[in-house]
Amino acid sequence: MLKAAIMRALRSKAFxxxxxxxxISGFGTILISVIIYCAAEATIKGQLDSSVKSEQAEIMGDSNGTESGIVDSIHEELKDSSGLFYALISPSGKTLAGNLSMPISLLKKLNHYQTLVPGNGLKLPPHVLAIRGMATNSSNGDILYIGEKANELxxxxxxxxxxxxILGGxxxxxxxxxxxxxxxxxxRRVEAITVASQEIMAGNLARRIDVDGSGDEFDRxxxxxxxxxxxxxxxxxxxQQVSNDISHDLRSPLARLRDSLEVSRMTPCDPSMTKCLDEAIEQVDTVLGIFSAMLRLAEIETNSMRSHFLPVDMSTLLDDLAxxxxxxxxxxxxxxxxxIASCLRVVGDRELLEQMFVNILENAILYSxxxxxxxxxxxxxxxGDVDIEIADNGPGIPAHEHRRVLQRFVRLDSSRHHPGTGLGLALVKAIADLHDSAISLAGNAPGLKVLIRIPKKHTAPGSMFECAGTVG
Ligand SMILES: Nc1ncnc2c1ncn2[C@@H]1O[C@H](COP(=O)(O)OP(=O)(O)OP(=O)(O)O)[C@@H](O)[C@H]1O
Ligand SMILES: [Mg+2]
Structure with missing residues (x-):
C-alpha cells in the first residue's frame, strides 16, 4: 500500500x-560555484606567479647571470627564510645551490608556471603541501628553478x-x-477528484468534490x-422530467386509445373492420413498445441503477430462461x-440482465x-470473467454490420418483414455497458454468436466454486 503510494508519487507529473x-537550480548553483572557484584559483596563482617572477628578476639582476653570482644570491636569499624554494642545476644534472631536490627530467618540463605536489622525485618539507613556480635557463646553461609554497591552492x-x-548531495x-x-x-487532491468522478460515473449524480478552502488552483x-x-x-x-412528461402525456392517451380499440373490436362488426382494428391495436402496441424501450434506455444510460446492484444467481437465471x-x-x-455452469454469480440488476438475454434469445428465435x-x-x-454465449444457425449478420446493429433503430433490410423496432440490441448494449461488460457479435457459420463477457470484478463470491464448463 505504502509502496504503491510512493511509486504513484514518483511517477507523478508534480514530482x-x-x-x-x-x-536546473542545482546546475545553476554548481556553475556559480565553479566560476567563483576559477576566479579564486586565478587570483592565488597570479599572486604566487608574480612573486616568483620578481624573485627570478632579482636573482638574475644581482648575479649578472654568472653561475657563481646566482649561487651567492641563492645563499643570500636562503638566509632570509622567505618561504621560497630554489634549485640551481647544472646541465649535467648536478645541484649547484638551493633548498630543493628535483630531478633534471622534471625540471626541464617546468618552462611555464606549474603547481607541483610531492612525488616523481620531488621532495618537500612536511608542512609544504605544494609549490608553484617555473624554471629559467641562465646564460651559461644552468637551470634555475624558483617556486613558492602553494598550500592555499x-x-x-x-x-x-x-x-x-555536500552541495550536490x-x-x-x-x-x-x-x-x-x-x-x-x-x-491527494487529484485522487479526491478521481474518486468523486468514479462515484458520479457509477450513477451518484449528487456527489460533489470537496474543496479544502485554500483557494489554490485545485480549489478553483x-x-x-x-x-x-x-x-x-x-x-x-x-x-428525466421531459421523459416523465412524455410517458405521462403521450403514453396514457395511447393506452386509452388502445383500450377503446379493444372495446370497439369486441363489438360485432364487419370482418374487414375487425382486421383494421387488429392492425391499429398492433400499431399502438408498437408505439407503446418504442416508448417503453426509449424510457428504459434513458434510465439505464444515467447509470443510476448501479446503486441497486445486488448479487444475482446467473446460473439459475439462465436455466430458467433456457x-x-x-x-x-x-x-x-x-x-x-x-x-450452463452451475455456480455463476454476478453483481448487477437481475431484471435488466434478464431483459438483456431475453432480447438476444428473442432475436435468435425470430431470425433463425x-x-x-x-x-x-x-x-x-x-x-475469472463470466462468459455467456448465445448462438443460432440462422442467416447471421454480415461482419461489417456487427457494430451498427447495436445502435438504436438499426434493422437489416433482410429482416424488415419481421416485426420489430430495432431497439432490442441497443438495450442489450446499454445493459452490458451498465455492468461494465463487453458484447461481441461473431459469425456461427451459419448464424450468429453473441458473446457477453461480465468482468471478474462484477462476479459475486461463490463464482469460483468448481465451475463446470467454460465457453469458447
Ligand atoms: N440472431 C440474429 N440473426 C440475424 N439477424 C439478427 C439477429 N439478431 C439481430 N439481427 C438483426 O439485427 C437487427 C437489430 O436487432 P434488434 O434486436 O436491435 O432489433 P429488432 O429485433 O429488429 O427489433 P426489437 O426492437 O423488437 O428487438 C434486426 O433487425 C436484425 O436485422
Ligand atoms: Mg430484437
Missing amino acids: HLALQTTI VALNDFYSFSFL GIFGIGMAGGFLVARSAL LIISLNLMLDRIEALMQNV ETFKVVGAQEHKTVRAS PPGGTISIMAGLNPS
Missing part, C-alpha cells in the same frame, strides 16, 4: 516538475571538492524530498467542476440447447429458420 526544477581544491559533494536530496512532498499533496478547478456537475445534474433532471425458450422454440419448431438450433452456453473463462 517530475519538482525534480526538473531541482536539477591545495586548501582551495580540498574545500571545493568537499563543497561540491544536498540539492539532490532536498529536491527529491521536496518533489515527493509536492507530488504527494498534488496527488474543483469549484468549476462542481458547478459543471450542478449544471449536468439539472440537465439530467430536465431530461426452460422458457425451449417451450417458445418448440412452438416455432426450433430447438434450444443449454450448457424453422428446424434451427439455438444454444446457450455459460461458464467462467480462465481469467
Whole structure:
C-alpha cells in the first residue's frame, strides 16, 4: 500500500516538475560555484606567479647571470627564510645551490608556471603541501628553478571538492524530498477528484468534490467542476422530467386509445373492420413498445441503477430462461440447447440482465429458420470473467454490420418483414455497458454468436466454486 503510494508519487507529473526544477537550480548553483572557484584559483596563482617572477628578476639582476653570482644570491636569499624554494642545476644534472631536490627530467618540463605536489622525485618539507613556480635557463646553461609554497591552492581544491559533494548531495536530496512532498499533496487532491468522478460515473449524480478552502488552483478547478456537475445534474433532471412528461402525456392517451380499440373490436362488426382494428391495436402496441424501450434506455444510460446492484444467481437465471425458450422454440419448431455452469454469480440488476438475454434469445428465435438450433452456453473463462454465449444457425449478420446493429433503430433490410423496432440490441448494449461488460457479435457459420463477457470484478463470491464448463 505504502509502496504503491510512493511509486504513484514518483511517477507523478508534480514530482517530475519538482525534480526538473531541482536539477536546473542545482546546475545553476554548481556553475556559480565553479566560476567563483576559477576566479579564486586565478587570483592565488597570479599572486604566487608574480612573486616568483620578481624573485627570478632579482636573482638574475644581482648575479649578472654568472653561475657563481646566482649561487651567492641563492645563499643570500636562503638566509632570509622567505618561504621560497630554489634549485640551481647544472646541465649535467648536478645541484649547484638551493633548498630543493628535483630531478633534471622534471625540471626541464617546468618552462611555464606549474603547481607541483610531492612525488616523481620531488621532495618537500612536511608542512609544504605544494609549490608553484617555473624554471629559467641562465646564460651559461644552468637551470634555475624558483617556486613558492602553494598550500592555499591545495586548501582551495580540498574545500571545493568537499563543497561540491555536500552541495550536490544536498540539492539532490532536498529536491527529491521536496518533489515527493509536492507530488504527494498534488496527488491527494487529484485522487479526491478521481474518486468523486468514479462515484458520479457509477450513477451518484449528487456527489460533489470537496474543496479544502485554500483557494489554490485545485480549489478553483474543483469549484468549476462542481458547478459543471450542478449544471449536468439539472440537465439530467430536465431530461428525466421531459421523459416523465412524455410517458405521462403521450403514453396514457395511447393506452386509452388502445383500450377503446379493444372495446370497439369486441363489438360485432364487419370482418374487414375487425382486421383494421387488429392492425391499429398492433400499431399502438408498437408505439407503446418504442416508448417503453426509449424510457428504459434513458434510465439505464444515467447509470443510476448501479446503486441497486445486488448479487444475482446467473446460473439459475439462465436455466430458467433456457426452460422458457425451449417451450417458445418448440412452438416455432426450433430447438434450444443449454450448457450452463452451475455456480455463476454476478453483481448487477437481475431484471435488466434478464431483459438483456431475453432480447438476444428473442432475436435468435425470430431470425433463425424453422428446424434451427439455438444454444446457450455459460461458464467462467480462465481469467475469472463470466462468459455467456448465445448462438443460432440462422442467416447471421454480415461482419461489417456487427457494430451498427447495436445502435438504436438499426434493422437489416433482410429482416424488415419481421416485426420489430430495432431497439432490442441497443438495450442489450446499454445493459452490458451498465455492468461494465463487453458484447461481441461473431459469425456461427451459419448464424450468429453473441458473446457477453461480465468482468471478474462484477462476479459475486461463490463464482469460483468448481465451475463446470467454460465457453469458447
Ligand atoms: N440472431 C440474429 N440473426 C440475424 N439477424 C439478427 C439477429 N439478431 C439481430 N439481427 C438483426 O439485427 C437487427 C437489430 O436487432 P434488434 O434486436 O436491435 O432489433 P429488432 O429485433 O429488429 O427489433 P426489437 O426492437 O423488437 O428487438 C434486426 O433487425 C436484425 O436485422
Ligand atoms: Mg430484437
